[in-house]
Amino acid sequence: MQIDNNQLLRFSTAGSVDDGKSTLIGRLLYDSKSIFEDQLLAVENTSKRKGYESIDLALFTDGLREEREQGITIDVAYRYFTTPGRKFIIADTPGHIQYTRNMITGASSADAIIILIDARTGVIEQTKRHTFLASLLQIQHLIICINKMDLVDYSKEVFEKIREDYEQMASTLSIKKSHFIPISALLGDNVVNKSAFMLWYEGAPLLEILESLPVGSGNNEHYAVEARFPVQTVIRPQREGYIDYRGYAGRVASGIFRKGDEITVLPSRLKSKIKRIDTFDAELNEAFSQMSVCITLEDDIDVGRGDMIVLSNHQPRCAQEFDVMLCWLGNHTFRPGSKFIIMQANNEQTVIIKEVVYKININTFERDLNDKTLNMNDIAKVTIKSAKPLMLDAYAGNKVTGSLILIDEATRGTVAGAMVL
CATH class of the missing domain: 2.40.30.10 (Translation factors)
Structure with missing residues (x-):
């Protein structure tokens, strides 16, 4: 399939804390020569002030001073760049479990998602959570980057073991296509250029894969x-x-x-x-x-x-009671009977969560029919009842009319994101 060079690819990053997401994006920008001279100079100066011997690549995405000082990404950082092969929008999201809401924000409009795994630790809980959310969000392409391969002597055995563990973990999810790449974001192995230390890897580097992905975001x-x-x-x-x-x-x-x-x-x-x-x-x-x-x-x-x-010949469902898959983002525990404001497209209605049908065990992906509580980052199927009818499509068929958010009526804070079933 020939890719239109002007076709835009939106992709997001996900992973646990310190898996190297910001460094990976920095490496992509740096090695593809997609950084302006003034940006490069600013990052070089900041790296020197921090006492680093080389450029801190993460600074290309960690734009807020507080984040730079802590060495973490808190908000979603968006970056735009172009290569001879394609135009890109990147959403670099935080890895901390309490910022899962930011990961959902960054990934909700993505055509592809890069999930980073530390080669030293393998598949962990955040890997499972982000993979499950990517499946729920119907993201077309998953790219699994096994990072920090330089710290495990570029071992093919380590890479294959993590790949096997991940495939086994994700086998029950509706994931269309996954790519696995062994990389070192810090040193640039298999990011833009092929690695001289992993000749056993026969696939393409990350940028080449990103440039070749078919996506449904064109004008048709x-x-x-x-x-x-x-x-x-x-x-x-x-x-x-x-x-x-x-x-x-x-x-x-x-x-x-x-x-x-x-x-x-x-x-x-x-x-x-x-x-x-x-x-x-x-x-x-x-x-x-x-x-x-x-x-x-x-x-x-x-x-x-x-x-x-x-x-008139293709109408959505109008309903006051319907089921959704919901990710609870509130800092407090869900209280049965609480009222929320639901926002869907330009429609706002008062709703209640009538029932928690089941919760997802994020480690096994099994359904827990007994636990009816919702705490931060819990994923569950719930039944919602609204004051007036809402116009709904299944999220799998229409991401705009099939997605919604819940806002706490008292605090006006967003407490959940949901996808209509």
């Missing part, structure tokens, strides 16, 4: 999913000549809309046809995913923020 992706348009606001200009204009503004979440399409407004189920599709400076014949537009209809029907415009 809107044909593959159902058309969804969450309404953000109603436009009614009062200037002369526009007094009768009533448009519904928002961003196309998925699919494609055309003038003349028969549509249904949910949850009211009122029907009409698309009369116009406008942007700030032009009228369009069609609008597709990620485009911000204003849609006008042939009929004067009641449409407001939080409603969803869909094609």
Whole structure:
């Protein structure tokens, strides 16, 4: 398959603390010559002040002073770079267990995820947690980098043992494709260039794999999913000549809309046809995913923020009670009966978690039907009941309308991310 050089690949990193995620990204940027001279000079100066003999590659992603001083990544650091083969957006996420929410944020829009494993420790709990979340998030490609191979004498036996352990651990999950690469992020082995110390590895280095991955993020992706348009606001200009204009503004979440399409407004189920599709400076014949537009209809029907415009022949499910896979991100234990604000596209509703159906044992991936508590980073299937109907697609088919977050009604803090089943 030929890859379009302009095709964008979004990828995220994941792993435990000190597995070398930031160093790996720094090595990618440095060896691919994707760093501006002023950035390179700043990092060189900072490395000297810290007393390092060589450049601290992690500083290319650890941009906050507090993170630099601690030598860790706390927030999600986004970096953009381009090679002759492709354009990239990287999300470098923290490894601490209490920052799993940040890993979910970084990985939620990723086409691929790099999971780092320390060659000295092998598969650990965070490896399992991140792999399970990557499976839930339906990430297309997993790249397993066995890092710090220089500290285990570039041993093929160590690499193969970790690979075997990982494959056994992930065998029950819905993972489409995995790549395994032995690397040393610090020294650059198999990152951008092939390693002279691991001639037994016959695969490509990391960058070559990233440049060759097929992804579904091109301009044709809107044909593959159902058309969804969450309404953000109603436009009614009062200037002369526009007094009768009533448009519904928002961003196309998925699919494609055309003038003349028969549509249904949910949850009211009122029907009409698309009369116009406008942007700030032009009228369009069609609008597709990620485009911000204003849609006008042939009929004067009641449409407001939080409603969803869909094609009449392909409608989502409208429900007040539904099941999701949920990752609890709150610092406190879940309290049965608590009320939350659910946010899905532009819709906000009051909800409760009606039932914890089961929890996932992150070490064995078995379902625990007896434990109904939810603590930070727990993953569970739960039943949610909302005050009003929500327009839902299964996450496996539509990541926009199939994902949601729960906000604590009292503190306004985000306490959970969930995927509709």
